[in-house]
Amino acid sequence: MLSRTASGLYWMARYLERAENIARVLDVTNRLSLMPVRSSHDDELRVPLNLTSTSELFWTFNDRLAMPQLFNFFVLDERNPGSIFCCWESAWNNAHAVRGSLSSEVWESINSSWIELRKLRRKGVSSIGADAFFDWVKERSHLFRGAMFGTLMRGDAMSFIRLGTLLERADCTARLLDVTLYLTEQDDDTVREYYRLDTLLRSVSAREAYHTIYRQQLASDSVNEMLILREESPRSLRSCIEEIANQLNLIGGSGENRPRLLVTTLEAELRFSSYDSLVKEGIHSWLRDFLGDLGNIAESIQHTYLEAK
Incomplete structure (x- = not known):
């Protein structure tokens, strides 16, 4: 292509x-x-x-x-x-x-x-x-x-469409999580926190999924865990990164492939990390690092596949 x-x-x-x-x-x-x-x-x-x-x-x-x-x-x-x-x-x-x-x-x-x-x-x-x-x-x-x-035929056209969709989706989910966490830290009112979490889940069409997975009232840690680490949620960061890795493998290519290296590294981190380890590092800090990694992945895709050689 x-x-x-x-x-x-x-x-x-x-x-x-x-x-x-x-x-x-x-x-x-x-x-x-x-x-x-x-x-x-x-x-x-x-x-x-x-x-x-x-x-x-x-x-x-x-x-x-x-x-x-x-x-x-x-x-x-x-x-x-x-x-x-x-x-x-x-x-x-x-x-x-x-x-x-x-x-x-x-x-x-x-x-x-x-x-x-x-x-x-x-x-x-x-x-x-x-x-x-x-x-x-x-x-x-x-x-x-x-x-x-x-x-659409299952080929490179589908893969590049999926790459664009998933990178944008992961970026938005991470930013929404970060902003919601910031607002909650600025205002410890439990009623307003509940409303923010409910609105966040609605914004990513994950309200029903949350109650299916956790079967409990909304809690900040559970919402964060689901939207970061749970692969069942199609808008979670892990789900997006795993599918990006899959699409890059379908595109393939020989020799050095920096996009696949960066995505595989991030995929492994999300797959084998626990939510407790992210909390220990600091969710704000981790999300900022994730957005930086995502930017590097997008830049490498642009350089590797989308620029005329």
Whole structure:
């Protein structure tokens, strides 16, 4: 497969997953902002800005921090390259460039979503409401993945799409865990902590999975353990890294392969670590190291597979 084709598939998938993740984060932020106000009431509103490192850009175009401003900035603002609109536009551009490597169903799922999003932008997302819009973004992402798994040949095209999706998903899960842990440390109210944990699980579609695995009320340590180490959860860090390793093995290649080396090392750490050992190291510290490792993996994939030699 040509490197430019692999790059188009990989980035198409990353942007689609990023758009879904932004919708999930905004949904979380909206729910958290409804909690009773405390002295640090704007901490919850800063979650999407901290996750995406766009605080400086946000304040360039806005003079106050409130949900309407956050919603506009992260949903439709073309000046924010990380907005849902810009992510879908970038995904569509990449998909169009590699259309020959996609099935007609996969292409149609992306193209029809992009057309509908532009219509929503003209009418205003307020015409359907924030909750309905978040659900729409997630449903369109599910439609893309369903078409991909159901119609795309099992080959390099599928592997590069999966790599982009899983790297973006692991990054978002780790950042959400880190921010939720920070908010909990700043506010020890048990009721608010419970609500944050419940909202976190909803944001990664893992609420039912949690109660299936643990059969107990929400507890911070159990939530962290599930989203870091439990392979049953499809959005856990371990699950994402193991599947990334699997896709890299399918792509194969001879000689030195730094992406496989880095992923295999991280996979072994997640497989053989206990949650107690992570707590001893410090979850904040471990998550920062994990994000650094993930960045190194993404950089090595870019250099090894996606750049023309």
